[in-house]
Amino acid sequence: MAVYRPLTEVRFSKEMRIASGATIDGEGFALVTTLSGGVQGVAKSGGSSGEIFAGFSFTQTSAANFLVNTEVKVEQFVIPAGGAITLSRTPTSSTTSVYDITDGGAISGGNLAVSGNVATITAASTRGATGNTVRVTYRYALTVAEFKLKYGDVTPGGYAGHQLGTVGVAQNGKIFTNCFDTTIDWSAVTTIKTGAGGLLTNTGSGATVNGYVTDVPSVDYPFLGLQFAAAGA
Numbered sequence: 001m002a003v004y005r006p007l008t009e010v011r012f013s014k015e016m017r018i019a020s021g022a023t024i025d026g027e028g029f030a031l032v033t034t035l036s037g038g039v040q041g042v043a044k045s046g047g048s049s050g051e052i053f054a055g056f057s058f059t060q061t062s063a064a065n066f067l068v069n070t071e072v073k074v075e076q077f078v079i080p081a082g083g084a085i086t087l088s089r090t091p092t093s094s095t096t097s098v099y100d101i102t103d104g105g106a107i108s109g110g111n112l113a114v115s116g117n118v119a120t121i122t123a124a125s126t127r128g129a130t131g132n133t134v135r136v137t138y139r140y141a142l143t144v145a146e147f148k149l150k151y152g153d154v155t156p157g158g159y160a161g162h163q164l165g166t167v168g169v170a171q172n173g174k175i176f177t178n179c180f181d182t183t184i185d186w187s188a189v190t191t192i193k194t195g196a197g198g199l200l201t202n203t204g205s206g207a208t209v210n211g212y213v214t215d216v217p218s219v220d221y222p223f224l225g226l227q228f229a230a231a232g233a
Helices: 144-151 160-165
Strands: 009-015 028-034 039-044 054-055 070-078 084-085 097-102 112-115 118-119 133-141 166-177 211-215 224-229
Touching: 009 084, 112 144
Parallel strands: none
Antiparallel strands: 009 166, 028 039, 028 054, 054 166, 070 133, 084 118, 097 133, 112 118, 166 224, 211 224
16 A cells, blocks of 8 residues: 655654554555553554544655555546446456546446456446446556566565554645545545545544545546544644
């Protein structure tokens, strides 16, 4: 998981203790604060009731600190006759969403079927009709070679925070992260929640993030842009 730094504007961040038993293996994850044995720490959100949003993992170094194993892809197509669209990559299970730009709405799950790297859209009235332009968002597996080409080699010896038991946490500002639920139409989201595995979502029992969507994932920038402020920041 990653943060797109050229568009990210962090106003306040600090190093925080990683909660006992927790693993933080990427940037851009939604973190929550925990208290165990009187010691405060942070961990990836779990989408559970009672969570307190602490910010996003943000290590602020020039080298790659974590081996990223998935990426978000956004592609744009004109729906062909028959509705079958061939994607450039194979989506991981249950991560694909389609937004009909022409009609101005999301394609529902009942009108979308994904098999391998082919997404088949069934028209529902004008939405999903042949000739409409659609935006497809999904997550796919990133190979080690692709990771190195895009991010470079991982920091020799690994991220120093793993030795110290700490991680950088962005607590206030604007962030572009790919740690979000790709099945959601983020253009219609008004409430942002912490979800399972440190991913952002819009429903469930997790903490409500004090913030709002500034940029939806696009072909050029497959990251979710958020203006946010964590508790106490």
